[in-house]
Amino acid sequence: MTPSNLMNNMAFKHMQTACAYCVVVCALLFSASHVNAAKVKDLKYGGILFDYYQQDYFQALVGYEYAKATNELEHNAEEARLLQGGMTLSYGLPDEAQRIFKELLDEKVPQESRNKAWFYLAKLYYQKGEVFNAAKNLSRIQGSVPKDVAEEFNYLATLINIKNQHFDAAVSALKFVGKNSVYEPYLVFNLAISQLNSGQEEACRENLLKVIEFGKQRPEEEFLVLADRAKQALAHLSVQNNNLIEAWGFLQNVRTTGLYSNRALLSYGWTAIKLKQFNQAIPALKALNKRSISIPEVQEAKVLLGHLYEQKGATRTALKQYLLAEKSFKEGVDSISHARKVIAGQRIPEEFVVNLEAMMDETDWYGSEPSIDYTKLTPFLVELMSSNPFHSVIKELRDLYAIRNNLKYWSRQALEHQLIIKHRQQGLTSKIIQGFIAKTERKQEMFENEISDLRLHTMTLEVEEQDRFASIIESTDKSFEFLDDKLTKVKAIKEPFRQSEKNVRWAKKLHNRIRKKLVNTNKLIKKLEHVMRIVVNAELDNHEERMRYYWAQARLGKARLYDRTLNNIENEQMKKTGARP
Amino acid sequence: MALSQDKKLLWTYLSVFTLIILSLTVEQALAANNSINFAQDAKQKGAQAALQTVKKLSKEIQQLKSEVVDLNKDLRLMEEELLFPTSTQATVFVSLDIGQFFTLESIKLKLDDKQVASHLYSEKQRQALARGGIQRLHMTNLNQGKHTMSAFFTGLGPNGRPYKRASEISFTKGKGSQYIELSVVDDLDKQEPTFVIKQW
Numbered sequence: 001m002t003p004s005n006l007m008n009n010m011a012f013k014h015m016q017t018a019c020a021y022c023v024v025v026c027a028l029l030f031s032a033s034h035v036n037a038a039k040v041k042d043l044k045y046g047g048i049l050f051d052y053y054q055q056d057y058f059q060a061l062v063g064y065e066y067a068k069a070t071n072e073l074e075h076n077a078e079e080a081r082l083l084q085g086g087m088t089l090s091y092g093l094p095d096e097a098q099r100i101f102k103e104l105l106d107e108k109v110p111q112e113s114r115n116k117a118w119f120y121l122a123k124l125y126y127q128k129g130e131v132f133n134a135a136k137n138l139s140r141i142q143g144s145v146p147k148d149v150a151e152e153f154n155y156l157a158t159l160i161n162i163k164n165q166h167f168d169a170a171v172s173a174l175k176f177v178g179k180n181s182v183y184e185p186y187l188v189f190n191l192a193i194s195q196l197n198s199g200q201e202e203a204c205r206e207n208l209l210k211v212i213e214f215g216k217q218r219p220e221e222e223f224l225v226l227a228d229r230a231k232q233a234l235a236h237l238s239v240q241n242n243n244l245i246e247a248w249g250f251l252q253n254v255r256t257t258g259l260y261s262n263r264a265l266l267s268y269g270w271t272a273i274k275l276k277q278f279n280q281a282i283p284a285l286k287a288l289n290k291r292s293i294s295i296p297e298v299q300e301a302k303v304l305l306g307h308l309y310e311q312k313g314a315t316r317t318a319l320k321q322y323l324l325a326e327k328s329f330k331e332g333v334d335s336i337s338h339a340r341k342v343i344a345g346q347r348i349p350e351e352f353v354v355n356l357e358a359m360m361d362e363t364d365w366y367g368s369e370p371s372i373d374y375t376k377l378t379p380f381l382v383e384l385m386s387s388n389p390f391h392s393v394i395k396e397l398r399d400l401y402a403i404r405n406n407l408k409y410w411s412r413q414a415l416e417h418q419l420i421i422k423h424r425q426q427g428l429t430s431k432i433i434q435g436f437i438a439k440t441e442r443k444q445e446m447f448e449n450e451i452s453d454l455r456l457h458t459m460t461l462e463v464e465e466q467d468r469f470a471s472i473i474e475s476t477d478k479s480f481e482f483l484d485d486k487l488t489k490v491k492a493i494k495e496p497f498r499q500s501e502k503n504v505r506w507a508k509k510l511h512n513r514i515r516k517k518l519v520n521t522n523k524l525i526k527k528l529e530h531v532m533r534i535v536v537n538a539e540l541d542n543h544e545e546r547m548r549y550y551w552a553q554a555r556l557g558k559a560r561l562y563d564r565t566l567n568n569i570e571n572e573q574m575k576k577t578g579a580r581p
Numbered sequence: 582m583a584l585s586q587d588k589k590l591l592w593t594y595l596s597v598f599t600l601i602i603l604s605l606t607v608e609q610a611l612a613a614n615n616s617i618n619f620a621q622d623a624k625q626k627g628a629q630a631a632l633q634t635v636k637k638l639s640k641e642i643q644q645l646k647s648e649v650v651d652l653n654k655d656l657r658l659m660e661e662e663l664l665f666p667t668s669t670q671a672t673v674f675v676s677l678d679i680g681q682f683f684t685l686e687s688i689k690l691k692l693d694d695k696q697v698a699s700h701l702y703s704e705k706q707r708q709a710l711a712r713g714g715i716q717r718l719h720m721t722n723l724n725q726g727k728h729t730m731s732a733f734f735t736g737l738g739p740n741g742r743p744y745k746r747a748s749e750i751s752f753t754k755g756k757g758s759q760y761i762e763l764s765v766v767d768d769l770d771k772q773e774p775t776f777v778i779k780q781w
Contacts, residue, residue, distance in 0.1 A: 039713070043674055043760060043781060046715025053709035058650065065654035093643050389632040396635070396642050403649050410656055417663060489724075503662060510659055513652050520645055527638060531631045538628035 041075035042067070048080060057091040058402065078104075078113045085120055089127075092399060097124055115141045119149050123156055131163045155183045162187070162194045167203070185214040185226050192233070201237065208234050228260045235267060244275050256287060262297040269304065278308055293332035294379035294543065299550040302328060306557050315561055322558040329551035336544045339380055343536045349529045353397045384539045393532055400525045407518045414511040421507060424499040437491055444483065451476060661720075669722040670758035673698070673730070677710035678766040683744060683774035684737040685710070685765060690719055691731040697721060718763070723754045732763045734776055750778040 040046040044067035051060035064084045067073050073080050081104060089097035101124065104117035122137035138157060145153045154173055161170035170191055174184070192207035208230040215227025231250045238247035248271045254264035265284045272281035285308065288301035302325040309318035343349070384390050451473070458469045661670070673690060685707055690698040698719040702710075710716060731749040738744030752761070760781035768775045 047717055050709050050714030050716050053712050053714050054705050061650045062653040066657050393635050506659055510656055534631040535628045538625055
């Protein structure tokens with residue numbers, strides 16, 4: 001397989017950013033696997049890999065710089081440089097990564113490393129949204145694609161083809177993606193959505209059905225979630241084609257738990273209503289009714305459920321539903337005010353950002369009552385989290401908090417450094433050492449005399465008693481030997497160790513740099529936290545307006561039912577009194 | 582009385598009118614909620630503008646990140662110079678070759694009969710070792726001359742049985758810094774792990 005086979009159809013057009021979130025997820029997945037069971041010849045290269053494989057890019061980058069500064073990358077220098085480029089990119093330094101990869105395009109660099117550099121540059125451009133440049137760089141790979149990036153190469157080539165709407169080329173490239181590859185279901189899903197956007201509905205359907213099949217063959221959570229999304233997309237297509245029965249069929253198979261179940265349950269309810277199957281709609285809406293009020297689908301379901309009961313003529317049940325909905329909406333608005341207070345808190349952005357991953361991993365968070373302050377925010381920010389700009393704010397903030405912790409650690413270390421330096425500067429002089437040696441020699445002589453006396457004294461004892469002391473005397477002799485050895489070493493010191501002035505100045509300079517960087521980091525954190533608060537509050541406004549809208553709907557429903565009841569009572573009274581309405 | 586009846590009539594008309602309007606609008610309102618813009622435009626625009634400022638800050642953040650990486654490198658060099666000068670420095674590393682016959686759980690390290698380090702491994706660390714990573718387990722200062730080092734490896738051996746092994750080395754510390762590697766290697770012929778300590 002050569003790169004030109006895959007790339008020959010690329011017309012390098014600028015494309016829209018459909019499915020960007022999916023792409024980002026996959027890119028993260030493959031960035032963590034671009035070195036396989038490396039051949040380590042330099043110990044320090046192994047140390048870099050140890051941090052890298054744990055996705056601690058910061059420490060790995062520091063490790064690389066350190067090893068380079070101490071000339072300890074002799075055999076793995078090129079691999080390490082490539083790795084540095086990849087890590088720099090993953091650590092959010094695209095400009096520097098680009099510079100590193102460009103340096104590796106030098107003709108002196110072996111072909112394989114050069115090919116990898118072209119590949120990583122293409123990946124970098126793709127992540128920046130520059131599809132034209134990504135395609136251009138990918139097509140510059142000469143000869144065969146390096147084995148350890150072959151799968152990622154296919155993945156990237158397919159993504160570029162999809163973005164450029166070269167669907168035939170994308171389908172061909174898909175054949176080269178390994179059958180058990182984690183990328184395949186995502187690629188097929190992305191392809192399907194792009195086909196839909198360009199009007200190829202039939203091809204889109206086929207690919208969405210394939211995604212559902214992947215879910216059956218590999219029932220892991222991520223593929224099941226993707227299959228749920230495919231079923232919803234298919235249901236949406238069926239509704240557009242007025243085939244409600246088919247849509248209903250797809251929706252019946254979406255799981256009733258997980259993040260995408262809310263939209264599915266509501267769509268299921270609406271489809272049933274449109275099919276006049278009111279009784280079928282009620283269980284789905286009831287299931288939603290039990291979930292967190294922060295979810296828009298739940299808010300809609302609450303009012304819709306009341307309306308359904310009304311349609312069925314179950315006035316009492318409908319009235320009860322409206323009253324309960326009103327109560328829930330009031331609680332919802334209260335929880336939004338609480339969330340506003342939470343985000344205004346001093347430490348909350350940090351706690352929220354640092355614990356975000358754990359919170360988002362809790363698939364059933366909507367079913368549980370939040371116990372910690374920052375978790376009260378999470379339900380309102382799910383949609384926001386899927387937007388790339390907000391996601392990058394969170395990522396940058398997380399990195400800045402980590403940098404701040406790192407600098408605080410070094411600030412504490414700096415105090416220790418200064419303490420060591422101070423003691424060394426005020427420490428031993430040649431005179432003190434000479435005095436210490438003389439004193440120790442006097443003590444040694446005195447102890448030796450005492451031991452000698454004791455040894456003579458033991459000889460006057462019975463043989464059995466002498467044996468008892470033999471081991472003690474032996475161990476004392478060893479201690480004297482040890483002391484002798486140490487004393488000889490101290491005597492050999494011509495001049496005591498002094499911290500070099502150069503090192504003292506170096507330490508001071510570095511300590512100043514820590515202080516300056518800490519000030520700069522805090523300044524940037526403050527700016528980003530401000531942005532985060534504005535964006536989160538805007539999202540909370542959005543939620544509150546929606547909540548108040550449905551609250552008003554519930555009130556109107558209640559009023560409508562009261563009106564109707566009043567009318568009925570009046571009509572009844574009029575009938576009884578014989579008065580005309 | 583007549584006034585009261587007029588009021589009732591007006592009230593009834595109003596109620597019926599409201600009911601008709603509500604009946605007509607409620608379903609449309611519910612069905613069309615996706616197209617309703619719940620957000621106040623000004624505030625949403627403010628949020629978008631705030632997000633745009635992040636792009637401008639991005640350059641500053643990138644620069645800070647690079648500088649902090651560089652600062653960490655310098656601090657590490659300086660601290661080693663201060664605490665572990667080359668003449669006395671000795672460092673112990675751990676590596677794992679494949680790890681098919683041994684799941685490493687912990688290591689205890691003794692230097693001249695004194696325990697100087699111990700480490701409990703997480704799954705993430707085991708994976709990192711299995712893929713070629715090398716861990717720096719311990720760094721210390723040693724005099725020139727003869728020393729002994731023993732390492733005790735605990736984990737799961739073939740067939741998932743608890744496995745404990747020890748390995749020892751005597752070495753002479755020279756003038757320069759000393760690197761020692763504790764290595765767990767799969768012995769494919771014997772189908773069991775071997776534990777090796779080697780000097781670099």
